[in-house]
Amino acid sequence: xxxxxxxxxxxxxxxxxxxxxxxxxxxxxxxxxxxxxxxxxxxxxxxxxxxxxxxxxxxxxxxxxxxxxxxxxxxxxxxxxxxxxxxxxxxxxxxxxxxxxxxxxxxxxxxxxxxxxxxxxxxxxxxxxxxxxxxxxxxxxxxxxxxxxxxxxxxxxxxxxxxxxxxxxxxxxxxxxxxxxxxxxxxxxxxxxxxxxxxxxxxxxxxxxxxxxxxxxxxxxxxxxxxxxxxxxxxxxxxxxxxxxxxxxxxxxxxxxxxxxxxxxxxxxxxxxxxxxxxxxxxxxxxxxxxxxxxxxxxxxxxxxxxxxxxxxxxxxxxxxxxxx
Amino acid sequence: xxxxxxxxxxxxxxxxxxxxxxxxxxxxxxxxxxxxxxxxxxxxxxxxxxxxxxxxxxxxxxxxxxxxxxxxxxxxxxxxxxxxxxxxxxxxxxxxxxxxxxxxxxxxxxxxxxxxxxxxxxxxxxxxxxxxxxxxxxxxxxxxxxxxxxxxxxxxxxxxxxxxxxxxxxxxxxxxxxxxxxxxxxxxxxxxxxxxxxxxxxxxxxxxxxxxxxxxxxxxxxxxxxxxxxxxxxxxxxxxxxxxxxxxxxxxxxxxxxxxxxxxxxxxxxxxxxxxxxxxxxxxxxxxxxxxxxxxxxxxxxxxxxxxxxxxxxxxxxxxxxxxx
Numbered sequence: 211x212x213x214x215x216x217x218x219x220x221x222x223x224x225x226x227x228x229x230x231x232x233x234x235x236x237x238x239x240x241x242x243x244x245x246x247x248x249x250x251x252x253x254x255x256x257x258x259x260x261x262x263x264x265x266x267x268x269x270x271x272x273x274x275x276x277x278x279x280x281x282x283x284x285x286x287x288x289x290x291x292x293x294x295x296x297x298x299x300x301x302x303x304x305x306x307x308x309x310x311x312x313x314x315x316x317x318x319x320x321x322x323x324x325x326x327x328x329x330x331x332x333x334x335x336x337x338x339x340x341x342x343x344x345x346x347x348x349x350x351x352x353x354x355x356x357x358x359x360x361x362x363x364x365x366x367x368x369x370x371x372x373x374x375x376x377x378x379x380x381x382x383x384x385x386x387x388x389x390x391x392x393x394x395x396x397x398x399x400x401x402x403x404x405x406x407x408x409x410x411x412x413x414x415x416x417x418x419x420x421x422x423x424x425x426x427x428x429x430x431x432x433x434x435x436x437x438x439x440x441x442x443x444x445x446x447x448x449x450x451x452x453x454x455x456x457x458x459x460x461x462x463x464x465x466x467x468x469x470x471x472x473x474x475x476x477x478x479x480x481x482x483x484x485x486x487x488x489x490x491x492x493x494x495x496x497x498x499x500x501x502x503x504x505x506x507x508x509x510x511x512x513x514x515x516x517x518x519x520x521x522x523x524x525x526x527x528x529x530x531x532x533x534x535x
Numbered sequence: 536x537x538x539x540x541x542x543x544x545x546x547x548x549x550x551x552x553x554x555x556x557x558x559x560x561x562x563x564x565x566x567x568x569x570x571x572x573x574x575x576x577x578x579x580x581x582x583x584x585x586x587x588x589x590x591x592x593x594x595x596x597x598x599x600x601x602x603x604x605x606x607x608x609x610x611x612x613x614x615x616x617x618x619x620x621x622x623x624x625x626x627x628x629x630x631x632x633x634x635x636x637x638x639x640x641x642x643x644x645x646x647x648x649x650x651x652x653x654x655x656x657x658x659x660x661x662x663x664x665x666x667x668x669x670x671x672x673x674x675x676x677x678x679x680x681x682x683x684x685x686x687x688x689x690x691x692x693x694x695x696x697x698x699x700x701x702x703x704x705x706x707x708x709x710x711x712x713x714x715x716x717x718x719x720x721x722x723x724x725x726x727x728x729x730x731x732x733x734x735x736x737x738x739x740x741x742x743x744x745x746x747x748x749x750x751x752x753x754x755x756x757x758x759x760x761x762x763x764x765x766x767x768x769x770x771x772x773x774x775x776x777x778x779x780x781x782x783x784x785x786x787x788x789x790x791x792x793x794x795x796x797x798x799x800x801x802x803x804x805x806x807x808x809x810x811x812x813x814x815x816x817x818x819x820x821x822x823x824x825x826x827x828x829x830x831x832x833x834x835x836x837x838x839x840x841x842x843x844x845x846x847x848x849x850x851x852x853x854x855x856x857x858x859x860x
Contacts, residue, residue: 285827294827345694359793361686361693368686368795369670370831375792378825380785383707390825460705467700468684468793470693500703500715502610502619506695 213275218263219525221326222246222283224298229262230521231271234529236337238518240270250300252310260314278320279311280527282329282520289371291323320531326350326520328365328374330477330512331358332530333523335365338475339513345471348512349376349462351478354389355397355404359469365530376465377401381457399457402479406431408457409450421446437483451486458487459494466499466507477512477519538600543588544850546651547571547608549623554587555846556596559854561662563843565595575625578635585639603645604636605852607654607845614696616648645856651675651845653690653699655802655837656683657855658848660690663800664838670796673837674701674787676803679714680722680729684794690855701790702726706782724782727804731756733782734775746771762808776811783812784819791824791832802837802844 216239221228223246230241244262247255267276285296291308293301311321324332331348334340340348344363350356357376359366366373377397378390385394386407398404409423409431418424422439423431423446439447462474474495480487492509499507514522541564546553548571555566569587572580592601610621616633618626636646649657656673659665665673669688675681682701684691691698702722703715710719711732723729734748734756743749747764748756748771764772787799799820805812817834824832839847 357793361691362689364687366686366794369797370795370828372827372831373793373795375795375825375828378792379704379789380823381705381708383785392823392825460708464704464789465793467703468682468698468790469691470695470698470700472694498705498717500700500717502697503695503700506697 213273215277216271216274217277217525217528218267218279219521219523219527220259220263220279220281221329221520221524222281222293222299224284227259228521229259229266230518230525231266231274231276232522232525236333236514236522236526238522239274240266241518241521242266246299248300250302252301252305252307255301256307256310256314260311263315276318277532278318278322278528279315280329280524280531281307281311281321281323282326282524282527283307283323284325286323286325287371288322288324288328288367291321293323320528322527322531324365324527325356325374326523327356328358329523329527330514330519331360331523332365333514333519333526334475334477334512335360336526336529337514337522339510340473340475343472345469346473346475347376347465347469347471348475348477349458351400351476351480352402355401361469376461379461379464381461396457396461400454400461402433405433405436405450405454405480408453409436409446412446412449412453416446418446423447433480433483437486440483440486448486451483452490454480455487455490455492456494458491459496460498462491462495462507462509463498466495466503470503471507473508473510475510475512477514478516481511538598540602541596541599542602542850542853543592543604544846544848544852545584545588545604545606546654546845546849547606547618547624548845549609552584553846554584554591555843555850556591556599556601557847557850561658561839561847561851563847564599565591566843566846567591571624573625575627577626577630577632580626581632581635581639585636601643602857603643603647603853604640605654605849605856606632606636606646606648607651607849607852608632608648609650611648611650612696613647613649613653613692616646618648645853647852647856649690649852650681650699651848652681653683654848654852655839655844656685656848657690658839658844658851659800659802659837660685661851661854662839662847664835665798665800668797670794671798671800672701672790672794672796673800673802674783676725676801676805677727680726686794689859701786704786704789706786721782721786725779725786727758730758730761730775730779730805733778734761734771737771737774737778741771743771748772758805758808762811765808765811773811776808777815779805780812780815780817781819783816784821785823787816787820787832787834788823791820791828795828796832798833798835800835800837802839803841806836
């Protein structure tokens with residue numbers, strides 16, 4: 211009997227590093243996790259990571275043919291296989307993560323690294339709703355707004371490896387401060403914290419002290435709370451979704467003008483609000499599209515399993531590398 | 536003796552259609568022009584165009600090996616070889632220009648059509664300053680703002696064939712009315728008419744009735760006038776360039792965040808102002824770039840001969856088609 215193929219997907223977060231073994235259909239066969247360390251010693255971390263991978267494979271995947279390792283990480287440079295100056299990890303400067311892993315796994319031809327948004331985009335293309343698409347865009351809405359862009363079947367990395375920073379395009383010049391230090395970027399309006407900021411503005415504008423959202427301090431306000439308030443018919447929450455969709459639709463129309471994609475996928479927590487966010491986003495994109503592109507772009511929600519999307523997407527990177535040869 | 540290779544480049548404008556024979560180095564060997572008709576009969580026009588091409592080849596290029604025909608036209612759809620609903624041409628609906636030309640030139644394998652901005656971009660890649668680049672962007676600044684985007688050595692056409700409408704990305708939500716009917720697009724600020732609009736705003740703001748620019752009615756104000764005033768040291772003209780560069784730099788930073796290109800090329804009339812426009816554009820892009828992309832993107836002026844760029848760019852489309860196989 212031939213062994214089944216599978217890939218290892220790793221998602222490096224600020225606190226935890228998740229490890230999964232994923233089959234060719236995107237199904238998670240096994241998973242584990244280690245702490246992402248604070249000690250800043252990349253070599254030591256990679257040794258720990260390699261041990262955890264080997265343990266997982268030994269326990270769960272003796273019968274599998276492992277094709278390679280795909281990694282999603284912040285500030286990842288695909289071209290060089292490096293993590294560069296990450297704000298939320300303890301490793302300083304430039305960490306040659308792919309080279310360090312290759313030392314641990316010399317048998318694997320395919321070890322590749324990209325940022326988490328790109329990993330999710332490749333996951334959508336390999337296992338998800340974009341299977342037959344050659345031109346599509348993904349927006350990941352979470353703590354930040356990330357992006358992945360597929361043109362002619364290939365993810366765009368650009369000259370530096372850092373292409374796809376769609377969250378850091380200008381929405382409102384000299385507008386809200388963005389996490390990157392600049393002002394007015396899409397991320398400052400359409401991320402989960404961006405929605406909380408919009409909530410505060412609308413509460414202030416309407417002086418809506420009776421809204422359920424007026425009972426939650428800013429520091430605790432999550433997109434889930436806005437969804438719950440909307441479900442109770444709170445007009446403030448409905449306005450927040452309306453306004454967020456209006457902002458996001460402008461960004462999506464810009465992306466459509468530049469790329470003319472077949473579809474734009476939305477991924478992440480805020481999409482759990484369904485039509486509350488989707489309807490105003492679609493209406494705003496449609497309103498802002500130039501005539502020649504009207505009705506040419508679908509807005510869709512990612513079909514990846516949200517909880518495991520990061521490791522699933524990272525594992526898809528291996529299949530994409532094999533496809534590229 | 537082997538015949539030298541050359542291509543035919545055609546630029547379809549609202550008034551004239553320019554025809555050129557261009558060698559493999561981008562040198563114009565011969566050119567002519569016919570009127571772009573107002574009669575709306577595409578078949579008749581293509582017959583006239585074919586005759587003009589045959590005359591030019593017979594007169595000037597008997598010794599050449601003609602590789603094909605490249606056409607730049609407004610509202611061109613590369614994927615289908617069609618011109619679709621052009622506002623500035625008399626042809627209604629969808630004109631299958633490539634098919635009509637193939638009937639006239641059945642021997643030519645390579646007949647291709649794209650919009651003028653894409654043609655200029657391919658010209659830059661084949662003959663100009665982007666010869667060794669795989670990832671670059673072109674902004675054409677003129678009556679409008681157009682764009683061409685090269686990723687991994689290929690021009691992006693997108694799902695519909697209409698990708699690259701960089702001029703119609705949002706700069707200032709609910710801002711100036713744009714030629715496309717929407718509001719706030721980059722084109723409304725950074726085209727030649729956009730600079731005239733900025734001039735009026737600054738004249739009004741400063742009440743600068745003594746400026747040389749205050750002596751020219753809006754309907755006659757050209758970017759050349761602003762340049763001339765700047766050369767005389769007029770502070771209003773200098774402010775117009777400053778402000779235009781600030782606007783354009785925001786757009787270029789957005790494009791850099793999305794694509795991470797090696798360079799962004801600027802093309803067209805306003806670039807004749809040199810450092811007046813380039814310096815504030817560079818400063819603004821630099822200011823608006825996220826940290827990881829700072830100092831990774833060059834801003835350069837197109838190296839194509841401005842007068843003949845449209846036919847040179849169109850002819851380059853033939854060489855690009857041959858390269859693609």
